[in-house]
Amino acid sequence: xxxxxxxxxxxxxxxFLDTLSARQLALYVAFGSFSVxxxxxxxxxxxxxxxxxxxxxxxxxxxxxxxxxxxxxxVAMSSAFQGALVAARKNQSSTLLRRLWFGAALxxxxxxxxxxxxxxxxxxxxxxxxxxxxxxxxxxxxxxHAAHVLGGLVPVTIVLWRATRxxxxxxxxxxxxxxxQYWHYLGIVWLVLFATLELSx
Numbered sequence: 001x002x003x004x005x006x007x008x009x010x011x012x013x014x015x016f017l018d019t020l021s022a023r024q025l026a027l028y029v030a031f032g033s034f035s036v037x038x039x040x041x042x043x044x045x046x047x048x049x050x051x052x053x054x055x056x057x058x059x060x061x062x063x064x065x066x067x068x069x070x071x072x073x074x075v076a077m078s079s080a081f082q083g084a085l086v087a088a089r090k091n092q093s094s095t096l097l098r099r100l101w102f103g104a105a106l107x108x109x110x111x112x113x114x115x116x117x118x119x120x121x122x123x124x125x126x127x128x129x130x131x132x133x134x135x136x137x138x139x140x141x142x143x144x145h146a147a148h149v150l151g152g153l154v155p156v157t158i159v160l161w162r163a164t165r166x167x168x169x170x171x172x173x174x175x176x177x178x179x180x181q182y183w184h185y186l187g188i189v190w191l192v193l194f195a196t197l198e199l200s201x
Contacts, residue, residue, distance in 0.1 A: 023174065024174070024178065027178050027181060027182065034148065038144065038189055038193075041144050042193075044137075044140070045137045045140065045200075048133050049200055052132065054130065054132050055200075057129060057131075057132050058129075058130075059129050060125075060135075063138070064117040066113055066117045067117055070110055070113050070114055070117065070190070071191070071194055074183075074186065075187060077103055077107060078183045078184050080099050080100075080102045081099070081103045081184075083099045084096050084099035084103060084180065085176050085179075085180045088176045088177075091169055091170045093168070096163055096176070100156070100159060100160050100163055100176075101160070103183070104160065107149060107152065111149060111150060114146050114149075118142070118143075121139070138197065141197060142193070142197075145186070145189060145190055145193055148186055148189075149186060152182055152183065155179050156179060158175070159179045162175060163176075
């Protein structure tokens with residue numbers, strides 16, 4: 001009687017942390033730190049909102065309409081960097097560079113738009129009959145996010161420099177992937193902050 005062949009042994013699964021590069025792990029740790037910071041800001045916002053006798057002055061206008069433009073810009077920004085990652089995976093160096101430059105331009109445009117939103121809020125505060133904590137919570141949430149957007153220009157500049165030197169390819173594109181993950185994260189955070197502000201007025 002012949003013995004039946006035993007099925008091939010399945011390779012043991014490697015622990016999740018063993019599959020991560022040092023840079024990817026560092027980015028996840030940074031996301032955790034950022035999330036704690038944003039969560040603390042949201043808690044402060046809700047506590048202030050709940051405890052304030054008058055959160056928003058009666059003659060205070062609503063949120064700046066430019067926040068909708070900011071939202072569209074950050075969605076487009078996330079899409080641009082994702083497109084750059086797709087181009088890197090396909091060895092499309094020229095497309096990669098174009099999409100990285102487009103994403104960087106959107107970052108700058110987002111910051112300029114937020115600056116206009118802050119000026120709009122400042123003018124509204126100057127015209128309001130009563131000073132409340134509402135505009136300051138607005139500055140807290142949007143300013144905290146803008147600081148992370150501004151900081152994101154550093155990795156974008158590094159990735160752009162390396163892309164011009166054609167250091168990325170279908171087999172080596174971790175820098176582009178990490179950059180895309182960073183902007184996806186900030187996009188999600190912005191949507192949460194924007195929804196919070198919209199529902200509070």
